[in-house]
Amino acid sequence: MFDKIDLLSRRAALQYGGNVFIMGVMGVSGTATASLTPVSSGWRFCNKCQVLFNTRTDSNSCASGGTHVAQGYKFFFPLHAPGTPTAQKNWRRCTKCQAMVFNGYREKGRCAAGGGHRADTDLDSNYAIPHDIPGTPTAQTDWRFCNKCQAMFYNGYPAKGNCAAGGSHVAQGYGFVLPHDR
Numbered sequence: 001m002f003d004k005i006d007l008l009s010r011r012a013a014l015q016y017g018g019n020v021f022i023m024g025v026m027g028v029s030g031t032a033t034a035s036l037t038p039v040s041s042g043w044r045f046c047n048k049c050q051v052l053f054n055t056r057t058d059s060n061s062c063a064s065g066g067t068h069v070a071q072g073y074k075f076f077f078p079l080h081a082p083g084t085p086t087a088q089k090n091w092r093r094c095t096k097c098q099a100m101v102f103n104g105y106r107e108k109g110r111c112a113a114g115g116g117h118r119a120d121t122d123l124d125s126n127y128a129i130p131h132d133i134p135g136t137p138t139a140q141t142d143w144r145f146c147n148k149c150q151a152m153f154y155n156g157y158p159a160k161g162n163c164a165a166g167g168s169h170v171a172q173g174y175g176f177v178l179p180h181d182r
Contacts (some may be wrong), residue, residue: 040077044070045154050161052100052152060098061113063164073140073180077127087128088174092119100152102145109150110165117150131174138182144171152176
């Protein structure tokens with residue numbers, strides 16, 4: 001199947017493989033080639049607290065009370081991707097609340113499940129998330145880092161969602177652009 005991958009659209013490959021992402025690369029000769037990169041999926045927007053959370057486990061905690069409620073796009077991220085000038089590394093899943101959290105600071109932010117976030121130590125859950133690039137029909141803009149709880153939240157609505165550290169989320173740093181299904 002994969003020797004004919006150039007005949008498939010990216011969407012068809014995602015639907016067929018479920019956990020494969022096609023990354024276009026310009027070769028030295030100037031011709032486009034495709035490489036297959038495994039991806040992590042199961043990431044969704046919570047319509048209560050507005051954080052990005054992982055749906056692959058039944059146990060999660062929402063800052064708005066109860067559990068997260070998934071809505072909208074299904075987001076996915078390449079695994080084993082290095083940080084670049086337009087992709088920040090050290091994003092991980094919190095094993096307590098299931099939110100996407102930044103693990104690059106000593107302090108771990110406030111977790112909706114209590115205390116600080118507990119970053120997943122599995123090597124497959126260390127993400128480099130694109131930022132400060134244009135959005136596309138399959139890449140949503142307006143995602144930000146909350147400097148209070150240290151989770152990724154959607155900053156595209158006037159209300160900023162409930163933060164586990166109290167009040168609303170506060171945006172800081174890069175403007176993240178998240179790849180999603182369509």
